[in-house]
Amino acid sequence: MSFLGGIDTVSGKIVDQECDVKGLNISGKVFSFPYGKGSTVGSYAMYQLKLNGAAPSALVNGSAEPIIATGAIIAEIPMVDGVDISLLRTGDIARVEADQGFLELPKVTEKHVVTSIVRRNGRILLLRRSEKVGSYRGQWAGVSGFIEHDEPAETAVRREMEEEAGLGKARLIRSIEPLSFRDMDTVWCVHPFLFEAKNPHIRIDWEHEAYEWVPPEDVPKYRMVPGLQKVITRLLC
Secondary structure (H helix, E strand, O other): OOOHHHHHOOOEOOOOOOOOOOOOOOOEEEEEEEEOOOOHHHHHHHHHHHHHOOOEEEEEEOOOOOOHHHHHOOOOOOOOOOOHHHHHHOOOOOOOOOOOOOOOOOEEEEEEEEEEEEEEOOOEEEEEOOOOOOOOOOEEEOOEEEEOOOHHHHHHHHHHHHHHHHOOOOOOEEEEOOEEEEEEOEEEEEEEEEEOOOOOOOOOOOOOOEEEEEEEHHHOOOOOOOHHHHHHHHHEE
């Protein structure tokens, strides 16, 4: 976003023709976008917004850029960066604490889960969730489950591997940093693990109604839970 030419400095309305929220007004709102661009005059455009009483109440960026950071300073607009803005939605209620450097979404809940991708002979295990579970019925997933309070992620994943698939002794290959996905008012913080299994026979529990060993290239053909394709790609790369 460029504040020079991208925002009407009198009204605070977004006028950038390429912006997917063109026409919305940022005045008095928390304005989130990936990073800034354009001329250094953009900093003064932000100051002009402030003088006209049309400035946003706060700025949230994925990555701070000097023009935007300078404009936030001279216009005294609270700003935080380093935020995964893909998790934000237009209309969210947001609280920004710029001095402490954090963003809070009071009406959005974060839930931590583990997801295991099990590999055998170049194929990976997909489980179809049953009609008895509370969410994503009929969709395909890895071996997944909630992390209990203060429980290490590896402890949780070993428990779920045994309960859901009878694979408690499968060999752990690797784990990666958690990935976050937004679905409605829930942010799923997924802790991904990759396991290697020898036995092709799986003992599923009530949470699943079927399983298949699938070539990785065929995974997109399945109706999957949110974020599973990204988890698989990251683990197998």
